[in-house]
Amino acid sequence: MIGDAAPPLPLSFDGVPLHQRLSDALPPLTGRVLDRLVDQVPVYDTMPREQLRGEIQGVVEQCIASFAAMLRTGRLPSEGRFLALRQSAAKRAEEGVPVEAVLRAYHIGAQECLQQMLRHATADDLDHVRAATGLVLEFLERMTVTVVAGYTAERQAVLGEEQSARQDLLTALVEGTDVLGAAARWGLDVPDCYLVLDLSIGAHPDEALDGVSPVIAGKRKLRRLRVELDRHVEGTVLSALSGDGGLALIPCRAASDRVTHQDWARLAGAVSHMCRVAGVDIMAGAAAAAPADVPAAVTLAREVRRVAAASERPPGLYLLPDVLLEYQLMRPGPARDELAHLIRPLTERPELLATVRGYLRCGLSRRRTAHELCVHPNTVDYRLRRAAEITGLDVTSGPDALRVRAAISALDATEAP
Template sequence: MSFVIGGRPLADRLLTELPAFTRQVLAEITERVPAYRQLPGEELAGDITRVIEQTLRAFAGVLRTGTLPSGDELRFLRESAARRAEEGVPIDVVLTAYHVGIQVVWDVLVPEARPEEIGEVLALNALAMRYLQVVTPVVSAGYLDERQTMFDDERSARQTLLAGLLDGSVATAGPYVVLAVHVPPHPDELLAGVDASVAARRKLRRLRTELERHSREPVLSALTTGGGIALLPGEDDRVERVVADAARAAGWS
């Protein structure tokens, strides 16, 4: 399979004009997605440009063969997404870049279609959609796996610090209030037909969010859906209010 638009194979034109397409995609991404304008210039000219070029080259292969990417091509995209996660680029920004890239190719090439090539245009649109359906979950998985690794590392560091503070092996930089928390089941956990584990995790998330809201510093905690320990930075003159607000947030009152 080889798509022909304007009397010329799309794959050939995309590869022949690859540097120009790469520059145009980069320009469109930085124009439409403000977060990309905030990236260092060396990153835009280096890693980001390299990813765009490699992605366009892979898409040219899709246009030539009609075969969706796999193996090394998807691994490359996954690793690129992991780097963006490590840098703190939001996932919606990462995914938007791929859609912008496809749109640039579409906007440049499709208007040149001749009347007899309408069938090619429709087939190209369907293939582009399938391409994004393959790429999007791979990019998302690479990004989220890296974020989970970062979260696990941070959580491990916090747990080590928490243990050190509790057993006295680590000196405190200021006063802490130690909360021993018992977390009873939320009413949703007891309803028939409701996934109790989901309701419990939502309860725990609300509790953690509320504790963080009362502190300017990260709250060190070892909490499960049934309870645990939390260290609140500061004096104990606000403990009753914190506990009351946390109880309401978790649905206990």
């Protein structure tokens, strides 16, 4: 709205009212706006010609006409005129046009209108130039708010529907129900294979800080994990993640028996990126499966992840071959219980058990073990001798070392939750 000190309406340059200049130049002005959209905003260049010269051209003409009316009256257009802009923005959101592209389109239109008017301004029109520029900014502000509101509302609805579709398909896959029916219901494609990830996610340091909401910190961590996972894998990821872990199904073009080492390496890299970006430790078990075999793969991936954690592996991605011995040794049965019994006496001497574990982990090197445990090598030797006296198994002896490793795996399995 023009203030009391503004020049009288209608505004004019060189004696010709500005609303008349815009109205008279409507066809070529609209054409210039459309040309710039195609040239400077790539997504508009991909639209069908009938849409560009139909719906989009109509929106441009309506915006120019609305602004011309504002120049004539000094008042913002009615809610009804802005409603059309809101509906157009909602259509762009439904089509997946980025919001930055939509906003840039409206700003290009405003720039062309301003240039169309200013080319006729003279030195005597300074007050009218100021007033017209103020009206351009006022119109652009209202238009931006309207467009963002319409776009955001529709995008949230679309995302809600997409999320429902993903969760419906994920549930069908995990429970082994009608996968093809769920996919057809939402118009989703089902790949030949899924890479199944069972994740255990550590806490972020912010979640334990005084004065920081653990809920907010946890949600921020989870958001970063999801973004990073989507960024580093191809296709639509189906996931159910919480602050401490969850499940993710990643589509794969290869059949389950043809997943390559490179495929797993890329997924391991994605998990590594997730750890670094979110600032947390992630232990992941993985398995490949055809859609019908996903329930069994989910169970296997979970067991692999638990075995890797129980055997004190570092954070990362693990497949069954990575923990094959530990996996087999941790299976329930009398042999596992007997193995665990061999090493259980050391649970009463935690420092001895930790030294034995460290010695195995460090490749039977006493110096590396001492460095890792921050003790003198002689202390390592003493503890290993005491462990041998208590259990009757000498981990420094080749034949006994394998039995000790197996016994610790069995112990971990029996004591794991």
